Amino acid sequence: MFSDIGALELVTLVVLAVLVFGPEKLPKLIQDVTGMIRKLREFSESAKQDIRSELGPEFKDFDFEDLNPKTFVRKQLMENDDLGLREIRSSFDLKSEMAEVADAVHGRDSGSPAGSPNGSAGRANLSKEPAGAPDPLKKRETPARGERPPFDADAT
Structure with a gap:
């Protein structure tokens, strides 16, 4: 207390x-x-x-602590693993994902082996763009003299 x-x-x-x-x-x-x-x-x-x-x-083993929303959510999500949340949580590696994104932004090779489960070669291509589409994370070339740069609605 x-x-x-x-x-x-x-x-x-x-x-x-x-x-x-x-x-x-x-x-x-x-x-x-x-x-x-x-x-x-x-x-x-x-x-x-x-x-x-x-x-x-019917409610003889009713616990009043279950009325607390935090306790209810914790009990339903952590104890009842019907959705397979533990498996999803264990397969998600935030550090390697962040490292891959940082490497892609900086234009570096990720450095992970191609056969590793966390490497980009072991993953399916989840992007919606075709394989020949330009990479939106790579730096674009500067436009030629007299040519207008491409319009970016998010930047304005």
Whole structure:
């Protein structure tokens, strides 16, 4: 509950509580606060039991933590691997993909062996352009004198 409070903050809170409430009233205040927390926990547990009993036997193993969206998504995506997400995640190598893109942008050879599974020779050509189409990542030649450069709608 207080995992992000350090020792210095805790000591500061204790000293501040002693200064504000005084050493005479502080034990009674601590007892009242702990009693209130205990009653709130009992109330929440009884409310959970009432909800479980009202839902019926179909929801007897219903967990209220599943109502948290983060927990629900984590449970559905990580535990139920019906879609094969683990296999997809393990086959995706972001570092090699980024290196290939950087090499293509800079016009360098990727340096990976042609037979490797991460090399470009081992991959199918996924581009929609035909094999003879100019590479859009390579630097274009400057236009001849008097010729207008090609219009690039994205650049303007």
